[in-house]
Amino acid sequence: MSFSFDSKSGKLILLTAPSGSGKTTIARHLLQKYEELDFSxxxxxxxxxxxxxxGKDYYFISSDEFKQRLENGEFVEHEEVYENQYYGTLQSEIERIWALGKSIVFDIDVKGAKNLKEQFGEQCLSIFIRPPSLEVLIERLTNRKTESEDSLKKRIKRVTNEMDYENYFDVVLVNDILDVALIESEHLLERFVYGGASKYHELQKAKQTRN
Incomplete structure (x- = not known):
């Protein structure tokens, strides 16, 4: 896809994983800590x-609207995750965040992350968040109790396949102990966005001095 805006102006942090691996928790942590980030x-x-x-967690739209916007070329990437259940990233969302001068955090499925990485290349830091084992992941999904048995079976089948994608991404982050995973994600982000932890802390000191 070709973009009408300056597609070299910002950075993207792709947090991807099978459902239940903890990518949403890690995304929220990073967004809360770093004001230079915004959520796609x-x-x-x-x-x-x-x-x-x-508008906060998702833009919930009808299938007809999704297909129309897809036909209009408004999506950077999209996927039919389950039958008649579509997800996608709107070009306008990337424009919105880069216009603020911020880097973008994506909490995104594996194929969506792969598509973005192929399009944006070195502008992306792609982190695959892996649970300690498939058994632990299935247990987490089961304990959620947010969907029907049939839906859960489909999700388990999907996440089992997604575990094979980790080598497509820049970093594999094992989320066994959450606090450790959060610290590791901070280090990865600081190197990518700020050029290292020391430069990040220098930036914070400069901001405090100005205030």
Whole structure:
């Protein structure tokens, strides 16, 4: 895809993993800590869960609207994750965040991350978040109790396949002990966005001095 905006102006942090691996928790942690980041809100045709907010967690749109916007060339990437259940990243979302001068955090499925990495290359830091084992992952998904048995079976089948994709990405981060994974994700981000932890801390000191 060719972009009408300056596609070399910003950086992308792709947090990808099978469902239940903890990528959303890590994404929220990074967004809370680093003010130079903003979250890319994906569009989806699935129904919102009771705790989700339109425009914050996802843009919830109809299948017809999704297909129309796809036909209009408004998506950077998209995928039919399950039958008649689409997800995608809108070009306008990337434009919005880069216009603020911020780097973009994506909480995105494996194929979506792969597509973005292929398009944006070295502008991306792609982190595959892996659970300590497939058994632990299945246990986490089962304990969620947020979907029907049939839906859970489909999700387990999908995540089993997604575990094979880790070598496509820049870094594999094992989320066994969450606190350790959070610290490791901070180090990875600081190197990529700021050029290292020392430069990040220098930036924070400079901001404090100005204030």
């Amino acid at each position: 809100v994906s569009a989806t045709t699935r129904e919102p869960r009771h705790y989700e907010t339109d």
